[in-house]
Amino acid sequence: MVTNHAEVQIRPAAQADLEQLTALYNHYILGTHITFDTVAFTPEQRQPWLAAHHGHGPHRLFVAQERGRVLGYASSDPFRPKPAYRTSVETTVYCAPDAGGRGVGTLLYKTLFEAIADQDLHRAYAGIALPNEASVRLHTRFGFRQCGLYTESGRKFGRYWDVARFEKELG
Template structure:
């Protein structure tokens, strides 16, 4: 039985994490339909992605660090590039293949949504390749609600995949109305 009481530090991602974060993401690129990227990335190719997630602001990258090793990360990224979407983010969480079942995804999302509560962000969205029960569970636990399914929207590994969209309301105190 694994010890779940390990010391986990949730912190902003840095350049020193990029190699491990790229390795984690590439696991999902090459071995799963969870992301629709088809080719693995080099560390250099992921630099722009890292730079797009500064320590402060609505677009963040948080890392779960255990004994100096990044075992997972969560991001809030622009939902779409047009300006009217600036108060919406797309969130995701990725764990190293050996890091599941330890509560790291939960810890990452707790920290991410705590940080987003201080930002001008109205909605969070998550795109989940179907089926992915673990992702459904964590998103529903964090208050995401299913909003629809895009059928056969992506092709990977020689077949088409559906994507379920989930939405979470972030501002609930009346500050979410335009003046």
């Protein structure tokens, strides 16, 4: 599945994207509270994550690319490791800082949810470290609703952060 929008192409992630995907995620690790990882990854450390996403099934990974540069990615991952959770996924989207406000996250999520629409899935979940109004707006636009709030659940940069939990009905 490949989607084109002006010069931005949305396509399944490939091995060749690993370095750019890692650098994008490391930006959020080192400079923001958006993820609760605190130490940057090497591409080799992110290889199992990339390999866990196939071109089929419920666990997918799509990239937004423009002129060879990865602008962002969206993924659906296992929600929890226990077997009864197999009809649930956790979704996430990350965009390069200079790609915000261009609709890249929307294109990524649109492609992701179209790709998993025929899977045996019942719910999608997302966790949003607050504040993050752009992510809250994106998830709400895609039919997610807030279903919980973990207060002060993560400590990063010397302070505690809340995480809003969102869910979306899939089937």
